[in-house]
Amino acid sequence: MTSANQRDLPIGIFDSGLGGLTVFKELRRHLPNERFIYLGDTARTPYGSKGKETIQRYSLECAQFLQTQKIKLLVVACNTASSFALETLIEQCSCPVIGTIDPAVRQALSVDTVRRVGVIGTKGTIASAAYDQKLRSSGRSLEIFSKACPLFVPLVEEGLYSGNIVEQVVEHYLSELKALALDALILGCTHYPLLAPSIVRFLGTHTRIIECSKAIALEVEELLEQRQLSRVVGAAAAESERYFVTDDVDRFNYLASLFLEKRPVEAVHVEHLSVA
Amino acid sequence: MTSANQRDLPIGIFDSGLGGLTVFKELRRHLPNERFIYLGDTARTPYGSKGKETIQRYSLECAQFLQTQKIKLLVVACNTASSFALETLIEQCSCPVIGTIDPAVRQALSVDTVRRVGVIGTKGTIASAAYDQKLRSSGRSLEIFSKACPLFVPLVEEGLYSGNIVEQVVEHYLSELKALALDALILGCTHYPLLAPSIVRFLGTHTRIIECSKAIALEVEELLEQRQLSRVVGAAAAESERYFVTDDVDRFNYLASLFLEKRPVEAVHVEHLSVA
Numbered sequence: 001m002t003s004a005n006q007r008d009l010p011i012g013i014f015d016s017g018l019g020g021l022t023v024f025k026e027l028r029r030h031l032p033n034e035r036f037i038y039l040g041d042t043a044r045t046p047y048g049s050k051g052k053e054t055i056q057r058y059s060l061e062c063a064q065f066l067q068t069q070k071i072k073l074l075v076v077a078c079n080t081a082s083s084f085a086l087e088t089l090i091e092q093c094s095c096p097v098i099g100t101i102d103p104a105v106r107q108a109l110s111v112d113t114v115r116r117v118g119v120i121g122t123k124g125t126i127a128s129a130a131y132d133q134k135l136r137s138s139g140r141s142l143e144i145f146s147k148a149c150p151l152f153v154p155l156v157e158e159g160l161y162s163g164n165i166v167e168q169v170v171e172h173y174l175s176e177l178k179a180l181a182l183d184a185l186i187l188g189c190t191h192y193p194l195l196a197p198s199i200v201r202f203l204g205t206h207t208r209i210i211e212c213s214k215a216i217a218l219e220v221e222e223l224l225e226q227r228q229l230s231r232v233v234g235a236a237a238a239e240s241e242r243y244f245v246t247d248d249v250d251r252f253n254y255l256a257s258l259f260l261e262k263r264p265v266e267a268v269h270v271e272h273l274s275v276a
Numbered sequence: 277m278t279s280a281n282q283r284d285l286p287i288g289i290f291d292s293g294l295g296g297l298t299v300f301k302e303l304r305r306h307l308p309n310e311r312f313i314y315l316g317d318t319a320r321t322p323y324g325s326k327g328k329e330t331i332q333r334y335s336l337e338c339a340q341f342l343q344t345q346k347i348k349l350l351v352v353a354c355n356t357a358s359s360f361a362l363e364t365l366i367e368q369c370s371c372p373v374i375g376t377i378d379p380a381v382r383q384a385l386s387v388d389t390v391r392r393v394g395v396i397g398t399k400g401t402i403a404s405a406a407y408d409q410k411l412r413s414s415g416r417s418l419e420i421f422s423k424a425c426p427l428f429v430p431l432v433e434e435g436l437y438s439g440n441i442v443e444q445v446v447e448h449y450l451s452e453l454k455a456l457a458l459d460a461l462i463l464g465c466t467h468y469p470l471l472a473p474s475i476v477r478f479l480g481t482h483t484r485i486i487e488c489s490k491a492i493a494l495e496v497e498e499l500l501e502q503r504q505l506s507r508v509v510g511a512a513a514a515e516s517e518r519y520f521v522t523d524d525v526d527r528f529n530y531l532a533s534l535f536l537e538k539r540p541v542e543a544v545h546v547e548h549l550s551v552a
Contacts, residue, residue, distance in 0.1 A: 043330045051524025154430040248327025271547040
């Protein structure tokens, strides 16, 4: 049995930057009684072009910071961090940890007839083959195709979601996948939902687009209930949302406005001493 | 009078990532007797989208690392770091420091008839107005136009230098500048020289393109001579080049091959303990 205090603790969420706000937004919509702490590692963003050890080190530092804030659950709202660091985070954290890969794969396979699945993401996520491994471990008969799309994040961060440049970049990356007539395409990066309309326009409606945010929200709800960690309705009102970034706070606002209405945000450093 | 030992020390160069290799390459070509140490802060790249304090902190950490390696001169081969951190670096370093801004401005103004000058760079470089201030302090009668081009670095790092996508992105950023019929355009980012042919194709030959690397090499040569720090020809052969990166070493090779032939590279962490 958990204590009322424990139920009242916030859910911690981190991302390499602000793409994870697409996940946060869905969590907040789906779980309106919960409190949240969001950490964007904006001083070291992006993770997607970096190496495994670096990503693991950064992810652990983010998780450690959120744990000092006392959280009841950790959501890794970054596909690259989920791909490389989820096991390490589960080992090191004293609270349950949920990443992006399992929920997205479960959603992609929720339709029985799905056979040809595409995965797009950062260089890191695709190189990790984390989605491929999870899809294969389902035991289903699948054909899996994956493709790194490194220009998608910079496009979103430039506020470019449609128009000539976006169309050409979408075509540049997705022409081969289009020719495969996929049943489902997993958007394996939390920035990509903002490009979904352009992606659908290019691929056509045959291919179901899988965004992980809804699936994560359902998984979080289920886990909170199982562990009797859901916040009780009518519990004492407390600060329901806090935002931290590792880069200058004033640079948060523009990007946050792409994903979310603006909120007060605090600065924090999360690096540990590590001189090789 | 400097000692033979001091003359024999390497020149330190750092960049937020690997764009600074365009500067390094020119230095090595121009000063074949010198030894070099290059540090790419690849674990925290890019700096261009980040805030002033973060960039100053990172730049100091890079400079401190290079100073522990014993260098006779520090070259800041990153426009964003030069824009925000040059004064701080000059104060904190025990050796002379050369950035990108002064040499590029000197080169842009080397032609007396220059009146309309454009500057392109990262969000950080443009927001700092470092180029504008330096150009204005010349006392010349100038019209200055500046534009941040955040997609140029990701394009270069994707190996895209020409073709439809590059043409459209160049047009997206530079249409206004083209209409101004500039006399000179400063490429205020060390990645941009790789896009120079596409930029020239779009702007036409009226506009002189200013890359800082040659100007930096001349400035370094001059300073070494003034301070009697040039390495004496025929001095004992020593390891003439060392490369360090803060991210995984094996990720260095692809990007380095865009700028330079491959070289052995070492990993290092440069962060200091700083918990807010």
